[in-house]
Amino acid sequence: MTLVRIAVLVSGGGTNLQALLDALQHSKTARVTQVISSRAAAGALDRARQARLPTAVLQDPGDAAELLATLGDADLVVLAGYLKLVPAAVVARFPCRMINIHPALLPAFGGPGMYGRRVHEAVLASGARVSGATVHYVDEQYDRGPIIAQAKVRVVADDTPATLATRVLTAEHRLLVRVVLELVRRGLPGEPIRLEDVHDD
Numbered sequence: 001m002t003l004v005r006i007a008v009l010v011s012g013g014g015t016n017l018q019a020l021l022d023a024l025q026h027s028k029t030a031r032v033t034q035v036i037s038s039r040a041a042a043g044a045l046d047r048a049r050q051a052r053l054p055t056a057v058l059q060d061p062g063d064a065a066e067l068l069a070t071l072g073d074a075d076l077v078v079l080a081g082y083l084k085l086v087p088a089a090v091v092a093r094f095p096c097r098m099i100n101i102h103p104a105l106l107p108a109f110g111g112p113g114m115y116g117r118r119v120h121e122a123v124l125a126s127g128a129r130v131s132g133a134t135v136h137y138v139d140e141q142y143d144r145g146p147i148i149a150q151a152k153v154r155v156v157a158d159d160t161p162a163t164l165a166t167r168v169l170t171a172e173h174r175l176l177v178r179v180v181l182e183l184v185r186r187g188l189p190g191e192p193i194r195l196e197d198v199h200d201d
């Protein structure tokens with residue numbers, strides 16, 4: 001089994017990146033080989049440097065040529081708190097090999113502008129009793145590609161956006177690791193996979 005090289009795209013604090021780094025620490029089959037950020041100030045870059053990983057900051061996240069050149073020989077691309085649209089030419093180069101983690105149960109509460117706190121505010125405003133996390137394949141639109149797996153998290157009466165976000169983030173970390181490990185175990189299949197949903201609370 002050749003080593004699966006994983007490139008992680010980030011924009012924020014990098015807790016999903018960290019979950020992946022921790023889970024793959026002793027793996028012989030997969031490794032995070034680089035961390036690419038849409039912003040120089042992303043805390044995720046500090047986590048990457050602590051792990052002695054190559055890092056890059058995109059000058060223009062909308063530039064397909066720059067992103068493709070930076071991705072180089074990555075086998076799997078993981079968007080982990082990445083807030084930019086991936087250019088279609090880049091999506092096309094990673095069929096079934098580019099995934100995203102979203103802090104809600106897509107297709108609800110997804111799409112342009114639905115990230116971070118706004119997602120949880122919308123969930124609470126809707127009166128939904130369940131929220132959670134989704135890992136899906138990336139396509140040319142925000143949060144729209146085929147779903148791979150979801151983890152459900154109960155919404156409780158006194159939840160605030162912050163308390164819900166905290167519980168969902170924990171579920172995200174577990175779900176992202178589970179999906180990456182399963183994709184690697186199956187040898188990065190060329191057809192979409194769908195794992196059974198879990199209740200994460």
Ligand code: GRF
Nearest residue numbers: 012013014015016080081103
């Ligand atoms: C998380 O809610 C994640 O789902 C979203 O960005 C937030 C921060 O993620 N995509 P991280 O801590 O930077 O991984």
